[in-house]
Amino acid sequence: MERAVILLLIAFTSRLLKGTATESEECYRKSMLLHLRSENAALNGHVINSETTTSAVSCSFQCLKQASCLSINYNTETKRCDVNNADSKTNPDNVITEAGSMLFEIWNDIVDPCYQHECSIFETCYPAAESPMGYNCTMNSYYRDCAEVYDGGQTSSGVYFIQPDGVAIPVQVFCDMEFDGGGWTVIQNRVDGSLNFSRDWEDYKTGFGNANSEYWLGNEVIHKMTNQKQYNLYIDVTDADSIQVWAKFPSFSVSDEASLYTLTIGDQLSGNEIDHMKYHNGVPFSTWDRDNENNNEYNCGEFMESGWWYKQKYIQKGWVLHNVICYKTELNKEFYADCPELKGAKYGIGVDGDEHCLLQTNMKIKPVN
Structure with missing residues (x-):
């Protein structure tokens, strides 16, 4: 779960392109690097903006608007969206337990090998350091009738x-x-x-x-x-x-x-x-x-x-x-x-x-x- 890529923002490219080329590139870079860090957790003490949004996708937009955004807390129960200017890598002691909250972070130092893969729709991609491509495709299991x-x-x-x-x-x-x-x-x-x-x-x-x-x-x-x-x-x-x-x-x-x-x-x-x-x-x-x-x-x-x-x-x-x-x-x-x-x-x-x-x-x- 920690390495799962948030692909929700790919569909929003048209909205991102309303800004300048540099702004669009930065927004696109962020959207490609937002990962789910952990569930029932939040980063405390680094909130630069907090508001209520309808979903984690909407909350992600708030991060894209903030140049200093490095992570977001989104609580699925209260719908609270926190935009943070820090992350858990540099502030591990500030990660707290919070029911219903999901912590998403921009991981600049990690490229998920399964983001762009050639597995078929009948296969699941798994990162594999020993593979020349960095991932393996494993056939999904299906019922026989x-x-x-x-x-x-x-x-x-x-x-x-x-x-x-x-x-x-x-x-x-x-x-x-x-x-x-x-x-x-x-x-x-x-x-x-x-x-x-x-x-x-x-x-x-x-x-x-x-x-x-x-x-x-x-x-x-x-x-x-x-x-x-x-x-x-x-x-x-x-x-x-x-x-x-x-x-x-x-x-x-x-x-x-x-x-x-x-x-x-x-x-x-x-x-x-x-x-x-x-x-x-x-x-x-x-x-x-x-x-x-x-x-x-x-x-x-x-x-x-x-x-x-x-x-x-x-x-x-x-x-x-x-x-x-x-x-x-x-x-x-x-x-x-x-x-x-x-x-x-x-x-x-x-x-x-x-x-x-x-x-x-x-x-x-x-x-x-």
Whole structure:
């Protein structure tokens, strides 16, 4: 804590530049060197100005205005801001204990090596004298799924970083912390058709979209996540008449890329919809540019302009093979405006021969038990 740099003042550069070049440079130098010396402490006997401010940031401004300022006391309880013309290095006996007070000092003799570093947003910088750069980057620790985030005390629905086993870089997901006990990791979400789901193999592999809105998490992450634990899958969709249909499955996993991200799903556990996902069990993933179906005569991914666990099946009428079925459930289809039942709605996902339309879809997973 003693070496933590106060970065609060960086955003105030525009205000500082109202003075002369020399004044601005001095203010900038001070802002870069203000450090938190200690908490519940204050420097006594060297106050040159004292007033009430709304925050430590505002108090820091008072220091910038005083050429002789070397430290500040800011009490978070009383909001008192003291500007001092001395510091604890030259006056250690004047440091007193004061509840709620924070002592900030301008340390001219210390340059924090972590002030300007090249650590990623997933790493924390730590000063290290033995390092050529003066610091080391240590990877932060992340939970493996939203269930662990929930168990860790984060119980509000929203976007979080997670890092499943084997995933090199943490990924952002939406965690549903309210539904069915919380801890559900959303792997697919569509709410308004604003995101194009007509993507190639690579996009479906790595994922696309925004976890705050519409997105596909990515087959590679889904594979690694669903192979670290056993997961339930919950699917819910809303149609053009605002009717919600849902289904819960006892097991859900996706194989690796070498096995074409093949789907393994258990028989439907509960729900108010027919178990159409069972039709896709054991089926590899396909896209328009990677036809992995069991019949090379017809490319469902190309026809549907999407990515899914497509399975071809011909419908026979009499002695004639009349038509081909690619799916019984397909939630990544293109949103379009040709469904007869849309009745003024802009877009929907056509199902049941495009006579029925879905306006919202959501797929999420949670560890069993």
